[in-house]
Amino acid sequence: MALSAPANVRAPSRVGTLIGRAARSREVTLAAVVVVLSMFVWFEAPNFLSSTNLISVTALTAIIVIAAVGEALVIITKNIDLSVESTMGLVAFVVAEMLKGQNIPLPAAWALGIGLGLALGMANGVVITIFRVPSIVATLGTLSIYRGLTYWVANGQEITTSDLPNGYTDPASQTIFGVPLFVILAIAVVIVAALILRYTVFGRQVYAVGSNAEAAATIGVGARSTVFLVFALAGMLAGVAGVLWGIEFGQLYASSASGESLAVIAAVVVGGVSISGGSGTVVGAAIGALFLGLINNALTVLNLPQEWLQVIYGAVILLAVVTDALVQMRTQRAKARSRMR
Amino acid sequence: MTEDPRATGGPDALQPSAEVSIAAGGHSVSAMSRVGRSLLAAARMETFLIVLLAFVVWWGVKLSPYFLTWSNFGFSIQAVIEISIMSLAMTPIIITGEIDLSVESMVGLSSCVLGWLWASGVPLEVCIPIVLAVGVLGGLFNGFFVVRWGLPSLVVTLATYALFRGLGHVVLGSTVVTDFPASFTNFGFGYVPGTNVPWTLFVFLFLAVVTVAIVHGTWIGRQVFAVGKNKEAARYSGVRVGALKMALFAVSGLVAALAGILLTSRTSAATPDAGLNFTLAVVTIVVLGGVDINGGKGTVPGVILAVLILGTLKSALTEAGISTDYQNVAIGLLLIISVVTPQLARLVRELVDRTRLGRRRPAHDPAPGEVVR
Numbered sequence: 001m002a003l004s005a006p007a008n009v010r011a012p013s014r015v016g017t018l019i020g021r022a023a024r025s026r027e028v029t030l031a032a033v034v035v036v037l038s039m040f041v042w043f044e045a046p047n048f049l050s051s052t053n054l055i056s057v058t059a060l061t062a063i064i065v066i067a068a069v070g071e072a073l074v075i076i077t078k079n080i081d082l083s084v085e086s087t088m089g090l091v092a093f094v095v096a097e098m099l100k101g102q103n104i105p106l107p108a109a110w111a112l113g114i115g116l117g118l119a120l121g122m123a124n125g126v127v128i129t130i131f132r133v134p135s136i137v138a139t140l141g142t143l144s145i146y147r148g149l150t151y152w153v154a155n156g157q158e159i160t161t162s163d164l165p166n167g168y169t170d171p172a173s174q175t176i177f178g179v180p181l182f183v184i185l186a187i188a189v190v191i192v193a194a195l196i197l198r199y200t201v202f203g204r205q206v207y208a209v210g211s212n213a214e215a216a217a218t219i220g221v222g223a224r225s226t227v228f229l230v231f232a233l234a235g236m237l238a239g240v241a242g243v244l245w246g247i248e249f250g251q252l253y254a255s256s257a258s259g260e261s262l263a264v265i266a267a268v269v270v271g272g273v274s275i276s277g278g279s280g281t282v283v284g285a286a287i288g289a290l291f292l293g294l295i296n297n298a299l300t301v302l303n304l305p306q307e308w309l310q311v312i313y314g315a316v317i318l319l320a321v322v323t324d325a326l327v328q329m330r331t332q333r334a335k336a337r338s339r340m341r
Numbered sequence: 342m343t344e345d346p347r348a349t350g351g352p353d354a355l356q357p358s359a360e361v362s363i364a365a366g367g368h369s370v371s372a373m374s375r376v377g378r379s380l381l382a383a384a385r386m387e388t389f390l391i392v393l394l395a396f397v398v399w400w401g402v403k404l405s406p407y408f409l410t411w412s413n414f415g416f417s418i419q420a421v422i423e424i425s426i427m428s429l430a431m432t433p434i435i436i437t438g439e440i441d442l443s444v445e446s447m448v449g450l451s452s453c454v455l456g457w458l459w460a461s462g463v464p465l466e467v468c469i470p471i472v473l474a475v476g477v478l479g480g481l482f483n484g485f486f487v488v489r490w491g492l493p494s495l496v497v498t499l500a501t502y503a504l505f506r507g508l509g510h511v512v513l514g515s516t517v518v519t520d521f522p523a524s525f526t527n528f529g530f531g532y533v534p535g536t537n538v539p540w541t542l543f544v545f546l547f548l549a550v551v552t553v554a555i556v557h558g559t560w561i562g563r564q565v566f567a568v569g570k571n572k573e574a575a576r577y578s579g580v581r582v583g584a585l586k587m588a589l590f591a592v593s594g595l596v597a598a599l600a601g602i603l604l605t606s607r608t609s610a611a612t613p614d615a616g617l618n619f620t621l622a623v624v625t626i627v628v629l630g631g632v633d634i635n636g637g638k639g640t641v642p643g644v645i646l647a648v649l650i651l652g653t654l655k656s657a658l659t660e661a662g663i664s665t666d667y668q669n670v671a672i673g674l675l676l677i678i679s680v681v682t683p684q685l686a687r688l689v690r691e692l693v694d695r696t697r698l699g700r701r702r703p704a705h706d707p708a709p710g711e712v713v714r
Contacts, residue, residue, distance in 0.1 A: 141677040148670025307510035314504025
């Protein structure tokens with residue numbers, strides 16, 4: 001293994017640039033689709049661009065974007081986190097429960113919620129890296145365990161806005177220079193994550209572990225510590241998403257955020273992050289989330305039957321991965337051709 | 342089981358025994374020990390499951406004197422019949438290294454199609470074959486994307502997980518069809534006349550026997566394991582990997598559709614939400630049954646034991662007055678514990694070796710799965 005490693009060193013960089021080019025085109029094409037679709041929806045239903053609709057569509061999308069950034073990090077390392085919806089639900093409920101019972105300041109409750117998300121992500125990381133349980137099995141387990149904890153905390157109760165301190169849901173409708181607060185937060189998360197992935201050692205390690213864990217180990221990149229960190233970060237971001245979920249809805253059930261794992265993973269996959277690891281960007285994942293959020297809203301403002309939403313989600317995921325496969329086939333063919341010359 | 346001193350070492354036995362076989366230099370020795378080891382590993386997993394099952398039954402008997410009766414056994418299996426038969430179909434798929442997350446949505450879709458056809462006046466004798474055909478088509482749809490495009494089944498079936506559920510909503514809307522004839526609903530929660538044996542138990546037993554026979558007794562089963570261990574090697578040995586996977590996904594769709602029919606019959610209601618969260622339980626059963634999620638390893642009897650554990654555990658938890666919401670926690674914990682326990686033993690042994698005997702093992706001790714790859 002140690003002998004074959006030097007021969008492999010060049011290959012990933014060449015493949016890396018090719019994949020990078022393909023991924024970049026994915027972000028550009030997807031962004032173009034988003035723009036065209038928005039214009040079409042605006043043309044058909046002018047109230048699409050009304051500020052109330054924009055704030056409501058962007059708030060939920062921003063939450064999914066933040067969770068999707070964490071999920072993208074995980075998937076780039078060739079893992080998966082199915083428990084993200086339960087982390088969001090548990091954090092949202094616990095924050096509300098703390099505010100309902102005790103008289104603690106809002107920011108403290110939010111910080112505790114994010115800390116809880118971090119702890120849940122670290123628990124995933126421990127099971128996956130120390131006990132070497134495949135991430136799909138580990139997070140399938142914590143998907144139901146974290147949800148069960150929420151039922152335990154809820155104890156058959158739900159939390160309504162009247163239980164919560166005044167101003168709890170205010171940040172959801174706040175804007176800065178006309179831009180919703182949630183959107184600014186989501187953009188900040190995406191930019192920071194993108195910079196970390198691109199310019200830090202840790203970022204390189206994330207891609208290295210995802211594209212070839214063994215090769216990464218031979219050049220001194222510890223797959224386990226990187227994967228642990230990535231799950232901790234994903235948990236923390238799911239915690240942020242959970243806090244925002246509580247602020248956005250104000251009314252919380254033990255089953256809050258159920259089914260959102262699908263939306264988050266779909267956003268990441270549609271955004272061009274390969275489930276086989278090692279390629280994709282958080283910007284792509286964010287645009288993927290925006291695209292799916294736009295489809296969701298388009299059905300509403302165009303008065304189309306909401307039943308089709310999941311059908312469209314499924315079709316869009318399939319379309320995205322088939323496109324990826326086509327692009328990959330073409331680059332491989334091109335590579336084979338250039339090698340012949 | 343105990344003649345081989347290495348066997349007592351647990352998954353770790355891989356390391357020393359691999360060294361021994363290399364030292365011996367004989368290919369046959371290493372092959373022999375590999376077969377022996379996998380048999381031992383399987384036996385150990387099943388021993389663990391039997392102990393676990395005994396523990397759950399003991400707990401159940403403590404809760405209620407009627408726990409260990411045939412009627413309660415039948416009732417326990419009946420309550421999990423859908424996920425039980427789906428686990429049987431999922432087992433060979435996971436052994437080949439694939440996964441089918443869409444099964445629960447196929448349960449919903451088949452329930453909706455059945456309800457819609459029945460509501461529009463189609464006789465049940467015609468409805469049921471159509472619904473089963475829908476299941477096969479859905480499975481082939483999954484297989485097409487996995488085989489023809491070489492896409493990861495995790496993503497493909499995640500997409501169809503949304504797609505099939507959505508189609509169910511489109512077919513039936515938000516209505517619920519409940520006016521099924523008694524002859525149909527009796528099958529779901531009825532018993533064989535004069536006995537305590539529910540009809541659905543026969544369905545499970547029949548499918549269990551068929552699955553054991555096919556996976557462990559035919560060339561199809563050998564191909565399933567071959568593909569799971571090494572896809573390329575299997576292909577070069579003449580296994581038609583694509584056709585095999587296509588068939589497995591089709592069967593998975595068929596069984597999920599059957600599960601949808603059984604669920605509709607048992608609850609006498611066709612609804613788009615039928616089968617919600619079943620995939621979690623199905624994958625839990627298969628992994629708890631000792632099937633490696635990375636493929637290549639596992640046994641159907643192990644999965645059947647896991648079905649019995651889940652069935653009795655749910656029944657015992659219900660007996661103890663624990664609601665379904667908390668029962669899911671128990672299932673999730675069971676899943677994590679079943680995969681963490683062997684690893685915990687390994688960690689402890691490593692620690693002991695390091696402190697007492699110094700560094701006897703290589704610094705990079707690969708996980709058991711990594712040796713194979």
